[in-house]
Amino acid sequence: MEIQALVVSLLSPMVLAFVLGIVATAMKSDLKFPEELYTALTIYLLIAIGLKGGYKLSITPFSEFIYPALAALVLGVVIPIWAYQILLRMGKFDIANSAAIAAHYGSVSAVTFGEAIAFHDNLKVALLEQNPQMTEEALKLAGGVYEGFMPGLLTIMEFPAIIVAILTARIAAGKSSKSNGETSLGKVMQELLAGKSSLLLIGFLIIGMICGKRGWEQVAPFFEAPFRGILALFLLEAGLVTGRRLGDLKKVGGFLIGFGIVMPILHAMLGVYLGKLAGLSLGGATILGVLSASASYIAAPAACRVALPQASPTYYLTASLAITFPFNIIVGLPLYHYFAKLLYGT
Amino acid sequence: MEIQALVVSLLSPMVLAFVLGIVATAMKSDLKFPEELYTALTIYLLIAIGLKGGYKLSITPFSEFIYPALAALVLGVVIPIWAYQILLRMGKFDIANSAAIAAHYGSVSAVTFGEAIAFHDNLKVALLEQNPQMTEEALKLAGGVYEGFMPGLLTIMEFPAIIVAILTARIAAGKSSKSNGETSLGKVMQELLAGKSSLLLIGFLIIGMICGKRGWEQVAPFFEAPFRGILALFLLEAGLVTGRRLGDLKKVGGFLIGFGIVMPILHAMLGVYLGKLAGLSLGGATILGVLSASASYIAAPAACRVALPQASPTYYLTASLAITFPFNIIVGLPLYHYFAKLLYGT
Amino acid sequence: MEIQALVVSLLSPMVLAFVLGIVATAMKSDLKFPEELYTALTIYLLIAIGLKGGYKLSITPFSEFIYPALAALVLGVVIPIWAYQILLRMGKFDIANSAAIAAHYGSVSAVTFGEAIAFHDNLKVALLEQNPQMTEEALKLAGGVYEGFMPGLLTIMEFPAIIVAILTARIAAGKSSKSNGETSLGKVMQELLAGKSSLLLIGFLIIGMICGKRGWEQVAPFFEAPFRGILALFLLEAGLVTGRRLGDLKKVGGFLIGFGIVMPILHAMLGVYLGKLAGLSLGGATILGVLSASASYIAAPAACRVALPQASPTYYLTASLAITFPFNIIVGLPLYHYFAKLLYGT
Amino acid sequence: MKTVSLKLLTIIADEALQRRLIEDIKKLGAKGYTLEKAYGEGDSGGRISQWEGENIRLEMLASAELAEKILDKISRDYFDRYSIIAYLCDAQVLRGEKFL
Amino acid sequence: MKTVSLKLLTIIADEALQRRLIEDIKKLGAKGYTLEKAYGEGDSGGRISQWEGENIRLEMLASAELAEKILDKISRDYFDRYSIIAYLCDAQVLRGEKFL
Amino acid sequence: MKTVSLKLLTIIADEALQRRLIEDIKKLGAKGYTLEKAYGEGDSGGRISQWEGENIRLEMLASAELAEKILDKISRDYFDRYSIIAYLCDAQVLRGEKFL
Ligand SMILES: Nc1ncnc2c1ncn2[C@@H]1O[C@H](COP(=O)(O)O)[C@@H](O)[C@H]1O
Ligand SMILES: Nc1ncnc2c1ncn2[C@@H]1O[C@H](COP(=O)(O)O)[C@@H](O)[C@H]1O
Ligand SMILES: Nc1ncnc2c1ncn2[C@@H]1O[C@H](COP(=O)(O)O)[C@@H](O)[C@H]1O
Ligand code: NA
Ligand code: NA
Numbered sequence A, B, C: 001m002e003i004q005a006l007v008v009s010l011l012s013p014m015v016l017a018f019v020l021g022i023v024a025t026a027m028k029s030d031l032k033f034p035e036e037l038y039t040a041l042t043i044y045l046l047i048a049i050g051l052k053g054g055y056k057l058s059i060t061p062f063s064e065f066i067y068p069a070l071a072a073l074v075l076g077v078v079i080p081i082w083a084y085q086i087l088l089r090m091g092k093f094d095i096a097n098s099a100a101i102a103a104h105y106g107s108v109s110a111v112t113f114g115e116a117i118a119f120h121d122n123l124k125v126a127l128l129e130q131n132p133q134m135t136e137e138a139l140k141l142a143g144g145v146y147e148g149f150m151p152g153l154l155t156i157m158e159f160p161a162i163i164v165a166i167l168t169a170r171i172a173a174g175k176s177s178k179s180n181g182e183t184s185l186g187k188v189m190q191e192l193l194a195g196k197s198s199l200l201l202i203g204f205l206i207i208g209m210i211c212g213k214r215g216w217e218q219v220a221p222f223f224e225a226p227f228r229g230i231l232a233l234f235l236l237e238a239g240l241v242t243g244r245r246l247g248d249l250k251k252v253g254g255f256l257i258g259f260g261i262v263m264p265i266l267h268a269m270l271g272v273y274l275g276k277l278a279g280l281s282l283g284g285a286t287i288l289g290v291l292s293a294s295a296s297y298i299a300a301p302a303a304c305r306v307a308l309p310q311a312s313p314t315y316y317l318t319a320s321l322a323i324t325f326p327f328n329i330i331v332g333l334p335l336y337h338y339f340a341k342l343l344y345g346t
Numbered sequence D, E, F: 001m002k003t004v005s006l007k008l009l010t011i012i013a014d015e016a017l018q019r020r021l022i023e024d025i026k027k028l029g030a031k032g033y034t035l036e037k038a039y040g041e042g043d044s045g046g047r048i049s050q051w052e053g054e055n056i057r058l059e060m061l062a063s064a065e066l067a068e069k070i071l072d073k074i075s076r077d078y079f080d081r082y083s084i085i086a087y088l089c090d091a092q093v094l095r096g097e098k099f100l
């Protein structure tokens, strides 16, 4: 059964497209994605995730959503704090770099989330192929279903970590928030909320909730059916960038490489555990685990470039993109699923 | 029932995406659509509208199309003339600006048209949900269906107004068409016909007519199913630009703001009325009203930049984009529908 | 029946979109495709073709594929050699230009391939409309079906010709491959393999084979359903570029124009003939003929710009894009189909 | 390196003028140019998206004499009707003979 | 052709600074600018895709005095925190009065 | 403002040469560059779409000496085979020490 999950994960065209992107860079291919295509794909993915999540949220009772939401919030606050301490003390990074990397690991990756959704949908298909008579209940126990409101948790986890990390850096640097040329924290928060990814996720979550089923059905042929194909395209591009970043691995050093693998595993366990406490299904808890494990590479880099410009992209981008991202979508997904099954005792 | 129409219009993901775009600008979001994405979406929408209209036209008897076509032509010629006089005399605009604004209001907006189509399709779904036994005839009386050849009317109305307006300006300025550096009227007409939007609309209308059903079915999975999702994307971008333009509202003054709301209402009434005379269904007449009410922002600005460069984009773009466009898709659609129902006595 | 094939080919929205592109250029239209959109469409088409071909290959017995594969390889090696000799001796082109043009005609065009696939799918629909009881066997005899692994042949034929042509040029120029500033042949081969089109075709062919049916079904709503619509978009852009190139026709001279029409016909016959020998169905052999007839305009120009920079794009691009490409998709497809029917005696 | 002193002429204008400007400079004898997309703001408002129109940035290496002729033409035909700017810098050009 | 001698000031910076830089130069009195997207590498690593952030290339024709003021402002507010470069060239500008 | 006099070296070439050119200038000691996409026409025909290939516009602030070395290399390795142009302007650079 764990084998099945591994196979489902590895034989996904999305994961293989990512690998092809890395291979292309290694071969010095002239394959390039225009920046505008990357932006378009990002906009598409965020809207698609938000809209569907909003629609699902509109048919979820509040009582079902509140505990998972709290769990997500706790994860978003706790992870950056302890990650910061580890980076500063054990990793010997300076304040700005520690905070920037912590912000990335506390925040979340929408693409990893998308792949986690695809993994679970796919697992369901695999389970039903094996045993077409499987009941909804049995599917749930096997991790083949998850709560539809998961995009709501993604949205909740996106920016608290970034604010916590930036705040931590400011306090640590002992600066008044009024220092010369420095962006005030209020402005940073405002920029975060208005940042592309928060705005699209929150905005379309709300739009999805308002429009409900009829609204969703109008746009589903564009935002649902082609989702995985477009995800594959995005992952190909992600692979190209990851491939370029791989060359920086030696620059970042052994500590950060270890950090980029060990921390996601710990965060995933914490996420799955809290998910179980909050009453999520096995699939839902696994996805909360994946969210915790994932490191941001849209919202967090954008925020750090403005609010922590002294931090080096070489560290935070290489860690989140070249180490943690591939680890999560290739090894992490089946691993966290396996861990969730152990915890749920199924 | 009017409430239902209002709800259908307001709860559309397309309209809400537009609103989100405005909110994003107000929040100084870094969300930006690459220009290339905007161009790609425009090309898509024009082709999709043209092709489907052409296919529908290929199965429409000539006698059914000719009177609505004449009505559209009359609207396209009359609207810019009286709009010009009002702008010049009451609005105190100079010749170039009066003509440019008149060109915009005489021409049409493909996106407003797209939203009108979505509104009616949606209304049909809402009507059928309420009463699944509703006959085709009853649906027609309630405004739930419209003639498939409407894109043909859109195409007819696109450029006469622009030519009329430019001609008016030249006559008013008392210039021979040979004056130094000035583009000759023939050249302007040629550029208009060859302009992106005319070319795609006319071209694919013809292609749709030639290819008929089999041709349409080959490309429908791309040009029909995802249409509304892509429209939502486009409206998000339109909202971003509108948001930027809102800041110019005070620059354009109260007269133009009033003009941008009152004229569409009058034009819509005229359009619905002529539509009824020409034998269109309630839905078809409403859409002709919407076309009359709508102001161009692809063909007309392009033409004015070349043929009326002295006119200020601040006036014509702000009026058509920041006033009339939102008014039409949010308030106008249900209002014109309501008016059509009164006129048709249903 | 030949009439039917001609009608199917001429009434395709894809072909008409191409014609519209040419008309637009003739009218000096301001319609322009952003380069990024062109790149995105290219990436899409190559991935879609590769993935589906890979999936089909995964369910094809090796013995069925091996002879057609050999035939494709032979065509890819032979065509550039004899094309080179003809260009050099009869066409009086210099070494670099002869080799560059030969590379283009030996290699293949993915878009022509896509249109050939659409032509055959469409022919099948037309045949079934005429006679819904038609058996699979009868369809095969009439050319309404083809082997699913054809993208594999496209991939095989893409780069041998380019290497052969470059090698030929080097030998003819009597240069050691170490001459000053010249790219070594190894490097050229490496760049070819890593070139955008090879990389995507080969890469996604392999991904399609690995993922099999379940993988393909995950992404088919994006890579299969909208394929022809996107092909129409691409052909519109191809028409725009072709239109610009038409002005260069007089520069390239009568010989190259003749070459660009006669050679494809000969190559198509050779391809169909070898396809029959290799055991392909009528449809499959026709497509192999189309591949032989087609001239590259993605991989070959890219390679020539680097490895044969002395060759003039005016010759090779005008020939492949403004002469051979339109000839193939408009006249060639039904012609080669007709020829295949003669050869297969059906 | 042997270089030649030439003028680098830059023109910034509405994209809608692209075709016409290029025809004009070719007629005056220019053998080449380089073109980029650009955004901008100025007296005539912002050209920061395709809604408002975009700018092109046209760059030419030319002899002082040709540059002069092009500037002349532009100020005669475009300056009173269109918003367009143009300026010259000095450049030391490699393989400069090719531009003369 | 009558031209005016002005300074052509070019600033290359992280795209994230675009809004702020434009606000700043307007406050200092600039009436126009031209903007292009750019990629680049430098001490702070590569800015060769949106993942790493892209650059903008901001160009302004300005009097020597205004250019000086802008350079001043930039080196005070941005140089110690952000990676940004700026330089001046001499330009002969047509219709140059409009930039003064 | 304290500025340093440097050379602004601009190279316009086929996009296909991008990787190689950047490798070359780095080997010669350049620490940074700025890159833009460009279209163009010249003796070798038009490069106005990806079908024909596009141009890149590579800009470098460099000492006169480094600029010289780069120009040397380019004219040796590229000029006889590829169509590529290069020119120098004078620039007053802020924080100019960083480019030396
Ligand atoms: N001072 C300036 N420096 C650089 N570019 C400018 C300047 N003023 C105007 N421009 C450019 O020229 C275009 C037209 O300017 P204007 O005619 O002033 O609206 C603008 O969109 C800008 O791209
Ligand atoms: N020597 C140089 N010449 C031209 N542009 C440069 C140079 N050095 C840096 N840049 C540009 O300035 C940006 C920031 O540089 P840096 O602060 O050195 O990372 C880079 O991304 C480049 O676009
Ligand atoms: N006189 C010129 N001024 C500016 N750019 C030029 C000029 N001539 C050529 N170019 C650019 O250099 C590229 C190659 O030129 P060529 O080798 O003449 O084909 C062209 O595509 C243009 O972008
Ligand atoms: Na996380
Ligand atoms: Na109108």
Ligand code: NA
Pocket: C079, C104, C105, C106, C107, C108, C109, C267, C291, C292, C293, C294, C295, C296
């Ligand atoms: Na061929």
